[in-house]
Amino acid sequence: MTTTVMRFDHVVKKYGGSTLAIDDFDLEIGDGEFVSIVGPSGCGKSTLLKLVMGLEPLSGGAISYSADARSVSAMTGMVFQQPLLLPWHTVLDNVLVPSSLQSRAQRKADQGWARELIEMLGLEEFAASHPYQLSGGMQQRVGIARALLHDPRILLMDEPFGALDAMTRDQLTMDLLRIWETDRKTVLFITHSISEAVLLSDRVVVLTPRPGRIADTIDIDLPRPRTLATINTPEFGEHARRIRQVLDGTEAVTS
Known part of the structure; x- marks a missing residue:
């Protein structure tokens, strides 16, 4: 069984005492796992990384790490x-x-x-x-x-390719896959791109509009190593469609 490196335990974040940004966010991330978080603008994706880094205080819940973790x-x-x-x-x-x-x-x-x-x-x-x-x-x-x-041990990435043109974005995505496959660091990756999330990830966590709650967690069972050609496979398309359906609210949220 994969060792849990980081755990979000019913995390809550409020701003100004009343604006609820994240609610009941509960997630375990395993050692060497690549997890992407997707969701609409303003749902708290980047806020989650600020909470991990200690740049923002928690309003509720806890974030913990494996017993052998450094600071x-x-x-x-x-x-x-x-x-x-x-x-x-x-x-x-x-x-x-x-x-x-x-x-x-x-x-x-x-x-x-x-x-x-x-x-x-x-x-x-x-x-x-x-x-x-x-x-x-x-x-x-x-x-x-x-x-x-x-x-x-953990690499946090906040939409790192969002401002780049499509060809450069594709190249950096492949660079990241190559680095990750060599070293297998744990990655928590924030993105607006469904294709990017599916291509990179072991799991994709889909958030609801604010307050950000987990609508679904989708296992990406595509074989590795992956290339840009993976995007053209029917299996890739099925994962992307499922994520889009959850985001659009056309599919019942599964537990």
Whole structure:
């Protein structure tokens, strides 16, 4: 049985004491599992990641981790909707930002790993470049490398490809699949894209409009490794249709 790495136990989030953003969110995520969360705008998807990171306090319930987990900051890496790179830093220095408060010896060790990550993401020719010299997709690759620098057990991703053009989005999706299949980190992925969620995930959690509650959790049993050609299979289409039906409210919610 897969070890549970993170558990949401009837999580509730209110703003201003009365605006209910998330209600009774109850979910276990296993070690090495890729879980995507989809739902309409304003349903609390990004808020869930803020709760995990401790950027927002819980209004009710709890978020817990496996007994052998490190601190939340040490065990999680975050990839944001925008790469949030420092314009005066090179690609290498941006990847090394999480290492800035470490010891000199650790910073030196991190430099080697940072260069490996840059090469893994196809940016080795741009290690000395600055963000303004990079395309949007390349900037987001830097953000992914930065999140992976301290080898987090859980990778949190908040619509990281949403602002990119379709071809770049497809390429980064395949890059992410390749990295995940190599390392099998636990991933909690927020997206508006049903196709993206089905292609990447082991499970897709569908949220209701605000307040965000779990409408359905759908197992994605498509074989791995997956490619862009997977999108054209009947099985892929069936999963995508089911998620769309839940989002549209045309299918009874299953327990």
